[in-house]
Every structure is written in C-alpha cells, then in structure tokens.
Amino acid sequence: MSKYTEDDLKIELETKEYEYGFYTELESETFPIGLNEDIVRAISHKKGEPQWMTDWRLEAFRAWEQMTEPEWANVHYTKPDFQAISYYSAPKAVDPNKTLDDVDPELLEMYKKLGISVDEQKMMNNVAMDIVVDSVSVATTFKKTLGEKGIIFMSISEAIKEHPELVRKYLGTVVPQKDNFYAALNSAVFSDGSFCYIPKGVRCPMELSTYFRINQAGTGQFERTLLVADEGSYVSYLEGCTAPSRDENQLHAAVVELIALDDAEIKYSTVQNWYPGNKEGKGGVYNFVTKRGICEKNAKISWTQVETGSAITWKYPSVILKGDNSTGEFYSIAVTNNFQQADTGTKMIHLGKNTKSTIISKGISAGKSQNSYRGLVRISPNADNARNFSQCDSLLMGNNCGAHTFPYIESKNPSAKIEHEATTSKIGEDQVFYCNQRGIPTEKAIALIVNGFSKDVLNKLPMEFAVEAQKLLEISLEGSVG
Amino acid sequence: MLSIKNLHASIGDKEILKGINLEVKAGEIHAIMGPNGAGKSTLASIIAGNENYEVTEGEISLDGEDLSELAPEERAHKGVFLSFQYPVEIPGVSVTNFMRTAINETRKANGQEEMPANEMLKVIREKSELLEIDRKFLSRSLNEGFSGGEKKRNEIFQMAMLEPKLAILDETDSGLDIDALRIVANGVNKLKSDKNAIVVITHYQRLLDYIVPDFVHVLYNGKIVKSGGKELAHELEEKGYDWIKQEQEA
Numbered sequence: 001m002s003k004y005t006e007d008d009l010k011i012e013l014e015t016k017e018y019e020y021g022f023y024t025e026l027e028s029e030t031f032p033i034g035l036n037e038d039i040v041r042a043i044s045h046k047k048g049e050p051q052w053m054t055d056w057r058l059e060a061f062r063a064w065e066q067m068t069e070p071e072w073a074n075v076h077y078t079k080p081d082f083q084a085i086s087y088y089s090a091p092k093a094v095d096p097n098k099t100l101d102d103v104d105p106e107l108l109e110m111y112k113k114l115g116i117s118v119d120e121q122k123m124m125n126n127v128a129m130d131i132v133v134d135s136v137s138v139a140t141t142f143k144k145t146l147g148e149k150g151i152i153f154m155s156i157s158e159a160i161k162e163h164p165e166l167v168r169k170y171l172g173t174v175v176p177q178k179d180n181f182y183a184a185l186n187s188a189v190f191s192d193g194s195f196c197y198i199p200k201g202v203r204c205p206m207e208l209s210t211y212f213r214i215n216q217a218g219t220g221q222f223e224r225t226l227l228v229a230d231e232g233s234y235v236s237y238l239e240g241c242t243a244p245s246r247d248e249n250q251l252h253a254a255v256v257e258l259i260a261l262d263d264a265e266i267k268y269s270t271v272q273n274w275y276p277g278n279k280e281g282k283g284g285v286y287n288f289v290t291k292r293g294i295c296e297k298n299a300k301i302s303w304t305q306v307e308t309g310s311a312i313t314w315k316y317p318s319v320i321l322k323g324d325n326s327t328g329e330f331y332s333i334a335v336t337n338n339f340q341q342a343d344t345g346t347k348m349i350h351l352g353k354n355t356k357s358t359i360i361s362k363g364i365s366a367g368k369s370q371n372s373y374r375g376l377v378r379i380s381p382n383a384d385n386a387r388n389f390s391q392c393d394s395l396l397m398g399n400n401c402g403a404h405t406f407p408y409i410e411s412k413n414p415s416a417k418i419e420h421e422a423t424t425s426k427i428g429e430d431q432v433f434y435c436n437q438r439g440i441p442t443e444k445a446i447a448l449i450v451n452g453f454s455k456d457v458l459n460k461l462p463m464e465f466a467v468e469a470q471k472l473l474e475i476s477l478e479g480s481v482g
Numbered sequence: 483m484l485s486i487k488n489l490h491a492s493i494g495d496k497e498i499l500k501g502i503n504l505e506v507k508a509g510e511i512h513a514i515m516g517p518n519g520a521g522k523s524t525l526a527s528i529i530a531g532n533e534n535y536e537v538t539e540g541e542i543s544l545d546g547e548d549l550s551e552l553a554p555e556e557r558a559h560k561g562v563f564l565s566f567q568y569p570v571e572i573p574g575v576s577v578t579n580f581m582r583t584a585i586n587e588t589r590k591a592n593g594q595e596e597m598p599a600n601e602m603l604k605v606i607r608e609k610s611e612l613l614e615i616d617r618k619f620l621s622r623s624l625n626e627g628f629s630g631g632e633k634k635r636n637e638i639f640q641m642a643m644l645e646p647k648l649a650i651l652d653e654t655d656s657g658l659d660i661d662a663l664r665i666v667a668n669g670v671n672k673l674k675s676d677k678n679a680i681v682v683i684t685h686y687q688r689l690l691d692y693i694v695p696d697f698v699h700v701l702y703n704g705k706i707v708k709s710g711g712k713e714l715a716h717e718l719e720e721k722g723y724d725w726i727k728q729e730q731e732a
C-alpha cells in the first residue's frame with residue numbers, strides 16, 4: 001500500500017462535497033427580483049403587518065438608498081447586485097394552523113438530513129426549536145412550556161402581530177435602521193426571524209434554538225432577531241446555520257439585537273456553517289451580519305461563535321456596556337479554508353462604571369484563505385474602573401493563507417485597565433508526526449490540534465453545541481495541512 | 483521481530499545511515515550506543531516512518547512484513563512505538579484525551595471496537611500507578627510546561643498504555659534525575675515480556691544499569707561498528723568513544 005500523503009489528503013478535501021449541499025424541492029412563492037418601495041410595501045403587506053411597521057421599513061429603505069456599501073473590511077469580492085435578488089420567498093406548504101404532522105414531508109426529510117428532526121428534538125433535547133426555512137417559520141415547539149413561564153418565543157412576524165407593543169418598543173434600539181448599509185437593507189426587507197422575551201426574574205428553563213437555512217436559489221435571506229431579557233432574567237440562545245450549496249453567491253444580511261435589562265443575563269451562541277464556496281472560490285454565502293447587544297445595570301451578555309462557513313464573513317457581535325457593573329464577553333472561533341475570507345471580531349463599548357469585558361478570539365486559517373480579527377475596545381470618559389482582557393490567537397496551516405489582527409483600543413478614562421495578548425502559531429510537522437507515531441492519522445491529528453487550540457472557546461458552548469462545533473471544525477479543515 | 487538489512491538513508495544530500503544491519507527478536511533488549519551525530523536518532527525516526535528522511539537502500543521489516551511503504555500511523559498500528567527524545571507540546575489537548583484518541587485510532591485500524599470509557603479509566607489508573615504519575619498530571623495539556631523528566635515519564639506512560647510490540651526508547655534517560663530514572667526503568671522492565679522487544683538508544687551507560695540489555699551495538703558514522711553483550715557498554719563507559727573512533731580511523 002502506498003503512503004497516504006498530504007497530497008492525497010488535499011485531493012480528498014478538494015473532491016469532498018459540502019456535507020449539507022443538498023437542495024430540497026419546495027413549492028415556493030417568490031417575488032420578482034429587484035428592490036424598490038413597492039417591493040418593501042409588498043413584503044410588509046404579504047406579512048400582514050401594521051402600518052407603523054411598513055413605515056419603519058420604508059424609512060430604512062430610503063436611508064439605505066443613500067448609503068454605500070462599506071469597503072474598509074479586509075475582504076475582496078464582487079459586490080452583489082441588489083437589484084438582481086428576490087426579496088421574498090416563502091415555502092407554500094405553510095399554514096399557521098397546521099401542526100408538525102401536517103408539514104411538507106420534504107421539509108421534514110430535510111431536517112432529518114440535517115440531523116435536526118423536530119420529533120427527535122422534542123423527545124431528546126430540552127431544546128425548543130423555532131425552525132426557519134427560507135423566510136417563514138414553519139414549526140414552533142415547546143411553546144406551551146415556555147408560555148407557562150410567560151416567555152415569548154416566536155417568529156418575529158408573529159410577534160409584530162401578537163406583541164406589537166414589545167416589538168415597537170425595542171426594535172431598532174440597539175441596531176438602528178441607519179446603523180450601516182446592511183443593517184439598513186435588513187430593516188427594509190427582513191423576511192422573518194425570531195423574537196424572544198423573558199419576563200422579569202424568569203430563568204428560561206431550556207436552551208432556545210433556531211436553525212436558519214437558506215434554501216431557495218437566488219433568494220437573499222434577511223433574518224431579524226430581537227431578544228429581550230427583562231430585569232433579573234436569564235436566557236441561553238443557540239443559533240445554528242447550514243445552507244445547501246449553490247453556485248451563485250447568496251447574500252445573507254442578518255440583524256440580531258439583544259437587550260439585557262438590569263441584572264439580566266443573555267448567552268448567545270452561534271454555529272455558522274453556510275456553504276463556503278468550492279475549492280476555486282466559486283459560490284458560497286456572503287454573510288454580512290450586524291449583531292449587537294446592550295447591557296443595563298449589572299447585566300451580562302456573552303457572544304460565543306464558531307464560524308466555519310460562508311465565502312465572505314463580515315461580522316462583529318458587540319456589546320454596549322451602558323449600565324454600571326455590566327459585563328460583555330466575546331468568544332470566537334473563526335475557521336477559513338480554500339478561498340474563504342473572514343473579517344470578524346467584536347466591539348466592547350464601555351459606558352458605565354466598573355464595566356468588564358473579555359474577548360477571546362481564535363482564528364484558524366488554511367488553504368488560500370484570509371482570516372482577520374477586527375476589534376474595538378472603547379472606554380468612555382465616564383466608565384471609571386473599566387476593565388478589558390483580550391486574547392487573539394491565530395493558527396496557520398500551510399504557507400498560502402493569512403492571519404491578520406486589527407485591534408483598536410480607545411481609552412478616555414485613566415482608571416481603565418486594558419490587557420491585550422496575541423499569538424500566532426503554525427501546526428508543525430513535528431506535532432503531526434508525533435501524533436502519527438501514536439497511531440493517529442494526519443486528519444485526526446489536525447482535528448485534535450485544532451480542537452486543543454480552540455478549547456477555551458469550545459468550553460463556552462452549551463454541551464450539545466460543543467459536539468457539533470467540534471465536528472464542524474474537523475469537516476472544515478480536513479486535509480488542509482501543508 | 484525487527485529486521486534491518488543494509489539500510490542507507492539520507493536527509494537532503496547528506497547520507498546519514500550507511501548500511502545498517504540489525505536483528506531484534508521477541509523478548510530481547512538491544513542497546514544502541516554511540517557518539518553524538520552517529521545517526522542513532524535518525525535510525526529511530528526512520529523505523530518509525532519519519533518522512534523527512536529518505537531511505538535510499540536496504541529494508542526494514544517487522545515480523546517479516548516490509549515497513550518501508552507504510553505511513554507512520556500504520557507502523558504504529560502494527561506495534562511500533564517511539565519514545566521521543568524531544569516530545570512535542572500540543573496545547574489544549576490533555577494527556578488523557580490524547581491517549582484515548584491514540585488507543586481508539588489504533589483499535590479502529592485493527593478492526594476492534596473503541597475501548598469502553600470505564601475500561602479506559604481502569605487502564606489509565608493502572609499504568610499511571612506503574613509510573614508513579616499523579617493523576618492531575620493527566621489532565622494537563624500534552625507536554626506543555628512539562629519538565630524534562632515529566633516529558634520522559636509521560637512517554638513511557640504512553641508506551642505502557644499502547645503496549646507496543648517494538649518499543650524504541652530514544653535518549654529516554656536524558657533529562658531524568660536518578661529517582662525518575664529508576665521509576666522509568668522500573669516501568670520499562672515491568673512492561674517487558676517474551677512477546678515484545680525494546681531498543682534502547684543512549685549516549686551513556688547509566689540507563690543500562692537499570693534496563694539491562696541482551697545486546698549492545700555501537701553506532702558510529704552511520705554504521706554499526708561493534709556488537710556485543712552488556713559488558714560492551716561498560717567497556718565504552720571506561721574507554722570512551724574515542725576508542726571506537728581510533729579503531730575506525732586506524
């Protein structure tokens with residue numbers, strides 16, 4: 001038998017199909033391509049929204065028209081033609097009165113392929129699922145259990161109708177319509193997403209989870225998530241993403257807003273595994289996301305993300321530490337392979353006194369990819385005794401990839417304590433040989449080394465996610481040692 | 483068990499091994515001694531399958547099976563173990579996790595089921611006691627921040643866990659103080675049986691007071707220039723390697 005060399009590994013990786021690259025045939029109702037005020041109105045109308053919501057969207061659209069796409073990120077791509085996208089697509093099989101049993105069997109089959117069969121989820125995991133396929137939420141479970149605690153967990157379209165006072169009060173308060181180009185676009189055309197409200201003093205008894213998928217070819221997906229944790233409450237929210245493979249670039253511009261009122265705590269975990277494009281860098285999802293949370297007094301927000309997919313990632317989950325003694329955390333693993341480009345990081349804006357933030361970022365680059373960490377720690381004049389600790393580690397595989405860090409620190413208060421640590425390392429042949437000698441094949445050895453490198457962040461994920469995340473790391477990096 | 487015939491190997495343009503012949507039978511302990519730069523560690527690396535070296539001539543076989551076309555992990559699956567002179571660090575991977583992966587990959591390759599967790603724990607307990615390893619040590623990152631002695635002890639612990647057919651100990655005594663040396667040697671002796679074989683590579687005779695070899699070979703300038711019983715090690719200790727050099731150059 002001949003030796004299994006790195007070259008063999010590379011070939012295997014290159015020929016390996018994207019695991020979740022199947023496409024489900026669903027009858028869809030899709031809007032004509034293009035974007036103008038009529039389309040915005042039509043989306044709003046289609047969803048049966050009240051006038052204030054339509055106006056809010058239009059305001060965002062008008063702002064967006066005046067804006068230009070940002071170019072400061074360390075990513076290079078052909079800009080999407082926003083007039084060549086259809087802004088609304090809903091699976092036809094959906095009827096709000098239907099139960100799970102009535103759901104399109106093809107849809108259910110698709111969940112099975114993804115390993116997220118709702119029935120299974122119901123039985124096995126203590127996880128309530130609000131599954132979003134394309135733009136309309138088709139299944140919501142555990143609603144009853146949550147309802148007993150007064151927790152509201154539903155699609156944002158439903159929430160606009162059923163809890164307009166809450167949505168109206170908080171929507172756009174953390175990420176305003178005009179915040180940035182993509183946020184403005186999202187505000188104008190968002191299709192669906194999740195809404196969650198945890199009442200005062202309530203500890204959400206289960207991990208809340210939403211699976212997002214982009215299914216229909218050529219349909220941009222514009223998710224909107226709004227999560228409000230009222231005083232003294234706690235919630236852990238999981239978001240996992242996979243998308244079928246497509247040749248055209250698919251645009252994804254989501255907005256997530258988190259609001260943690262006094263003494264509340266929100267943990268928000270993401271595993272992102274959208275189609276990264278093929279080995280020549282063709283196709284793949286453009287992931288331009290705005291995620292931001294605000295902390296009132298003694299509140300805490302933790303972002304944990306494992307980013308392995310998408311051709312382009314532009315994403316900076318941030319925390320505004322407005323209240324005194326509030327805490328922000330950002331734990332991130334970003335993996336890029338082949339021609340993927342990621343520009344990701346966080347902003348920690350310290351406004352209140354005794355505010356604390358922690359940033360741990362692990363970037364892993366392989367193939368010809370470029371992986372950038374971009375972070376801002378800002379201590380405002382009133383933020384006495386603010387503290388920040390940042391750690392940015394990069395792991396390189398091979399000689400054709402890049403790791404970059406752009407850490408910005410702005411301190412306007414002399415009592416601030418800011419620490420920043422950074423390392424860059426390379427997976428060594430000697431490490432791989434050592435593992436090989438112990439009987440561990442090269443692919444497994446890489447996975448082991450990468451998991452070790454990422455451990456600090458993986459440990460922050462809820463158990464069921466940590467396992468999936470580890471698997472994702474392995475899939476994303478298979479055969480990429482050079 | 484291990485049969486090496488006329489082995490020539492080089493790195494780049496430089497020939498390091500220039501025709502090695504060695505026969506090791508089950509149940510035997512062989513010591514390979516020699517001055518720095520003689521090619522001792524190279525020989526160990528090549529048996530283990532390190533691809534940085536090119537075998538230009540000759541053959542290596544284990545129980546009659548040619549090893550030269552096998553990848554390092556395949557050799558490991560067949561029972562070749564190398565205790566490294568300089569074990570590498572793998573941050574974030576605990577000794578336990580590393581061992582569990584190594585054992586299960588080996589079992590998988592040999593068509594066996596994964597080792598059940600309770601059995602794994604039991605074996606870990608046994609073997610760590612054998613080498614007087616504190617179990618807290620096992621949850622530390624592999625070799626990260628380990629002292630020289632801890633690294634070597636950890637290598638022999640891995641040998642104990644993997645129960646290889648052929649163990650090559652490359653300068654296992656370097657970095658060990660006298661107590662650690664005794665513990666490590668004691669561990670090796672307990673692992674010794676008539677089914678396996680051990681090749682001890684060392685610069686000094688010291689280790690061989692504890693791990694007593696059946697045969698001693700002197701490697702010099704890429705060749706085995708002298709073989710004998712354990713008394714050869716003592717002779718070397720007394721006369722130094724200059725004796726060999728003078729003989730060779732004479």
